[in-house]
Amino acid sequence: MSAEIVQLLEQAGPYLTTAVSAYGVAVFTRAECAAADATANLGRRILQVVWRRHDAQGRAELEAAVHDAAEAPEDADAAAALRQQVKRALREDAELRAELARLLPALGETANVTASGERSIAAKTIGTAVTGDNTTIRP
Template sequence: MSAEVAQLVDQAGPYLTAAIGAYGAAVLTRAEDAAADATATLGRRILHAVWRRRDEAGQAEVERVVDEAADEQDESYTAAVLGRLLRRVLQEDAELCAELSAMLPAPAAGTVTVTASGERSIAAQHIGTAITGDGHTAPRP
């Protein structure tokens, strides 16, 4: 696998996961919503670009993988399934690599991207105590 494909898959992963989390299996049929989260919208655009460049059998495969990912509650599994599909598709299609490179923000050296998706989600590069839910109080030192 080329370094460029690996980098694109790593960059696109959080967007794809956010899109599936926000839209579920309807991600391929949902119209763009101006109020939608930018991360999920970019993920939807990436999936549409992949789907659009596939033949009928390839489109059916993308739909199957998206349905499978949408049914899964484990975000790491979803990311892995979508990453495998994207990696394979990008290895076969150099033009799609260029298209996705143009869509994705350029990675900055030393920058860390942290994405949270879903109700009451939290995300942090480093965290001490995080509590989500109702009726909790912070632990006392």
């Protein structure tokens, strides 16, 4: 297996798990949900891309893997079976690998933000933040 596929699976894994936990098998038909977090929405998009590129048998196998993972979220074997379905699809489809790479955040794009000290704020991006007492914010 290529290093590219391993890297894509490692990146996609948390998104897939979160999407399956949030949506279950409805992940294939569900539209993006503003109430769901970005991780679940990205995982849903990844699974939908993989599902759309499968034939009927591949879709059924992927749906079964999602169903099993949704039914037993703590089952590492069920999560591994789902990743195996995605891995198989990636091995067989170079265009899918490219599409998945475009969906996933670029490596190194993550930010480590640390707040230290009283009333500290840690954020990658921020609008208005106030940590003082008796502060008035005017538009």
